[in-house]
Amino acid sequence: MSTNALQKHYKDKVVPALTKKHGYANPHQVPRLEKIVVTSCMGKAPDRKVAVDDAVNEIAKITGQRPSITFSKKAVANFKLREGEALGARATLRGQRMWEFLHRFINITSPNIRDFRGISSKSFDGRGNYAVGIADQSIFPEIEIDQIKRQIGFDLIFVTSAPTDAEGRSLLTELGLPFRDAKKAEEAVAAAE
Numbered sequence: 001m002s003t004n005a006l007q008k009h010y011k012d013k014v015v016p017a018l019t020k021k022h023g024y025a026n027p028h029q030v031p032r033l034e035k036i037v038v039t040s041c042m043g044k045a046p047d048r049k050v051a052v053d054d055a056v057n058e059i060a061k062i063t064g065q066r067p068s069i070t071f072s073k074k075a076v077a078n079f080k081l082r083e084g085e086a087l088g089a090r091a092t093l094r095g096q097r098m099w100e101f102l103h104r105f106i107n108i109t110s111p112n113i114r115d116f117r118g119i120s121s122k123s124f125d126g127r128g129n130y131a132v133g134i135a136d137q138s139i140f141p142e143i144e145i146d147q148i149k150r151q152i153g154f155d156l157i158f159v160t161s162a163p164t165d166a167e168g169r170s171l172l173t174e175l176g177l178p179f180r181d182a183k184k185a186e187e188a189v190a191a192a193e
Contacts, residue, residue, distance in 0.1 A: 006103045006175070014174040022167060031128060031162035031171045036098050038063055039155045041070070041088035044079075051150065052086045058152050059089050061142045063101060067091035104141075105156070106176045112139040118180030121169060128162030130172055131155055 015030050024030050038059055042051035052069060059067040067089040075083040093101050110116060123131045134154040137143050158177075162168035173179060 004099075006099050010175065014171065017174055018167075018170055021170060031160050031167050033098065033102070033158060033160055033171065033175065034094070035159045036093045036101055037090060037155075037157040037159065038067070038093065038101075039070075039088060039090040039157070040152055042152075049086060051152075052088060054149055055089045055152050058137050058143065059091050059154070062137070062140045062154075063091045063093055063097065065091050065093065065097060102175065106178065109140055110178055112141070116178075118178045121179040121181055124165035124168060126165060128160045128164055128168030128171075130158045130160070130168060130177075132158075 010032075015027060018024065018030050019027070040055040040059060042048055042055055056067055056069065068091070069086050070088045070090055072081050072083060072085050072087050075081060081087075110119065119132050125131070132155070134156065135151075137152045137154065138145050138148060158172060160168045160171055162171055169179075
């Protein structure tokens with residue numbers, strides 16, 4: 001399924017399925033994926049400045065977009081951290097790049113995870129947004145394994161327009177995100193309602 005096919009799948013299959021499941025009266029009520037945020041923090045690295053540059057390069061390869069650098073808001077002496085020091089990198093994907101990244105994550109990247117049985121469905125924030133942590137960048141096909149200088153972990157945040165976790169979970173499940181316990185989670189949500 002190409003990226004345009006994933007968008008077409010959303011319009012043709014996901015919107016009617018969610019409308020039927022949740023009883024939306026208006027098609028504009030149907031939740032949609034607004035953006036995907038890819039973040040990495042290098043707070044514990046002893047050579048933080050070089051580590052942030054590595055994270056910027058890795059995120060740029062993975063997303064196809066140059067990330068912005070995040071800076072510390074205050075100084076913390078125990079962590080040898082100064083105010084305004086570079087800490088990590090963040091890229092926000094919207095539009096075509098978002099759909100392309102989602103397609104690659106569902107079909108190529110997540111099956112590359114060792115002993116993959118699906119991703120946990122417990123990381124919703126109460127407002128329909130979902131976060132998943134990736135421990136190693138080597139699962140992404142854009143990264144050349146022999147070029148890796150250090151192991152960098154990422155957080156992927158899927159921001160939806162869904163008002164509740166149940167609706168956000170339904171949206172992401174219909175889009176094809178491989179949740180580990182999707183059936184159990186659906187039954188638990190149905191039992192709670």
